[in-house]
Amino acid sequence: MADIIFRKGFSIGQPAAEEDGQYLRVCFIDNGVFEIATDLDERKCILVGRTGSGKSAIIEKIISDKSNTIRLNPEYLSLNNISNSSIINFFEEAGIHLDSFYKTLWKHIFVIALIKKKYNIVEEKDFARALHSLMSLYRKDPVKDAAVQYIQQWDNSFWIDEEYRLQQLTNKVEKDLSASVDLNLLNKAKLGAKGARNLSEEEKTDVIHHGQTVIVDKKQIRQLENVIKLLSENVFTDRNNPYYICIDSLDDDWAEDAIRFKLIKALFETIRSFKTMINVKIIITMRVDLIDSLFSSINSGGFQSEKYKGYFINMKWTKTDLQDLINKRVHHLFEYKYTKWNVSASDVIAKTIGKKQSGIEYIIDRTFFRPREVIAFFNGCLEIAEGKSYISDTDIKKAEYNYSNERVIALCEEWSRLYPYLNNFLDVVRGINDGVEVSHLLGTKFQEFCAEYSDISKQKNYDFSSEAANAYLDLKKSGIIFIRIIIGILYKVGVVGLKLHSNTKRVFLFSEDIKIDSRHIELTSKIYVHKAFWVALGIQGND
Known part of the structure; x- marks a missing residue:
């Protein structure tokens, strides 16, 4: 192809899907995920993969190809308002379970978004038309009348920005919570989590007793269930005309982690509530490290991570x-x-x-x-x-x-959220021969690393400070404990593959999806650095 010249700026697209519009439209590769994600009969709806695995590309493709799509961005929903609410932080810290509120929040967001999309509501007169249409879909039915009343109650939510729509509901909960305690406690509530930490046991019991009743607003919960019933039975019934709600960017920093994880947990549980709408599917994306952080942070009773894995679509x-x-x-x-x-x-x-x-x-x-x-x-x-x-x-x-x-x-x-010290751990394999046994790492260089890391970890409050100090003092006994921890983490993030024994094969987690307990790493186990890092880490290997 002698006539071809590579000119400045030539590329085969952009690595980030949001910036890859032209190539994504023309050169989309369907490896089966798109079909699963958009299949109304398929419950799998959570796209799970590492950064750059194509999750956002699938969302962009759905929005491009499907007629009735709703994109919800956590940042634009201003969910950080919840994280920044001193009132909500006060009651969270006091021990009130806000799960019910978070689920109500998502249900409210979804039903408003679906009705707005279905009836193309952009101004007040459109809402009146939509309301008339909804009321004509059924005969006398007190349950559905109650659903319509709920929709009427939030009438202006349909033509204001999503940000203000959510703020309305948050403000209502803050007001109700504030009204549930006396003036003295209200002054502490305004201090947020700090105020809750200064409560006496008697005050805390009082706050939990009254606040939990407000949070579990049985009337609103029942009203929302009525709305979902109305939409399921009378509106979203045509399987030939599907609607998709797409939520990307959950891994961005749109709220403080503690609140964010609870909101995502509530989102998982809310998705199941909308299965009754036969032509509606909610599709979300999640990064692997965020899933790990989410599941490890949730210890509430009744939440079983295994039952949600059936909703995962692994990006392979x-x-x-x-x-x-x-x-x-x-x-x-x-x-x-x-x-x-x-x-x-x-x-x-x-x-x-x-x-x-x-x-x-x-x-x-x-x-x-x-x-x-x-x-x-x-x-x-x-x-x-x-x-x-x-x-x-x-x-x-x-x-x-x-x-x-x-x-x-x-x-x-x-991996900075889980392993802020990962760059330090990379020093352990820097410059090694590919395929070296673990025992070859336990030398003077590793002992020096342990001393340095022990100091750094104390300064930066990193994990494994004591393990590093012990390894420095007793390389033979404690060194193997610490090296196993390091190699286990490097295996999990994909830097190294492992051959545990002479009669087992070499495996990398990213391709084999085989989890390895770091306690099974032996001195004779062999370490293979992924080739993506050979140059950067100075790995000696035969290609």
Whole structure:
């Protein structure tokens, strides 16, 4: 393809789905997830995957392809108002279970959004028309009359912004909660969680007794159930005309973690309430590390994480999927720039690197099988090869330098909530020979690391400070305990794969999905660093 020249700014799209509009529309690769997510008969509706695995791309595709879609962004809903509410924080800290309120919140948001979408309500006169239409759908029915009354009660919620819609409901709860305690306690409530911590046991008992009654607003709960019944039986009944509520960006920092996890838990439980609407499906995205944090933070009775895993759609890509993705995007790039050419990736990239792999295989092997990484690496190759007509093996190796270092940064950012010390742990495998036994790590270098980490962890309040100190003092006995912890975490985030015994195979969690208890890591177990990090960590390996 001698007539092709890679010019400045050439790319096969953007790694982030929100910025990848043109390529996402034309070059979408359906690996089965889209069909599952949009299937009304399929209960799976929670897209679970790591950063860059294509969750947002599925949401963008649904919104692009389906007629009746509603996008709800937690940030635009201003759910942080709940986290910032001194009144709500006071009652949370005092020991009141606000789960009922959080579920009511989601149900309220969903029914308002669905009615607004169904009847195209943008101003007051549209609401009157929608109300008339709803009332004409049934004959005398006290339950459905009550549902209509609830909708009338929140009439202006239908043409104001989502932010104010939520604030209305939050303000009502704050007002009711404030009215449930005497003036002395109300003054403490205005101090938020700090005020709750200063309550006497007698005051706390009084707050819980009165506040719990307010939170479990049986009238509002019953009214919302009536609305859902009305919508299920009389409005959302046409399976040939589906409606999709899409919620992305739950992993962004839209609220303080403690409140955010409770809101997400309530969201999970609310999704099940809307299964009675046969042509409505709620689809949400969740990052793996957020799921882990969520489940570990929830200890309330009755919440069983296992029953929600049946709703998960795991974002998995094969090498063939990713090869198709690259080929489709390369073809689109050159079809757009050079209309007479039909170009595939193999036409513009090295056929072999070393003796074993093609350039495409080399790139894919340095990813966690996620589209974002493949796009980022290939774009880096195009940038290095600017002015040329072919990406050579040398160009790929040059692009790998930036790509590998960027992967380390991205990995530490992805897992910063759970493992803020991950970058420190990477030092343990820096410069090792690929496939080395664990015993080879327990030397002077590791002992020095333990001393340094013990000091840093005390300063920054990191985990495993005492384990590091013990390992420094007794490398032979305590060192193996600490090294197992480190390797277990590096395995979980995908930096290393493990071969536990001579008669077992080498496994990486991202591809095999095999969880390993760190206690099963032996001195003779072998460690393999993922190739994405070889350059950045100076790993010595045979490719």
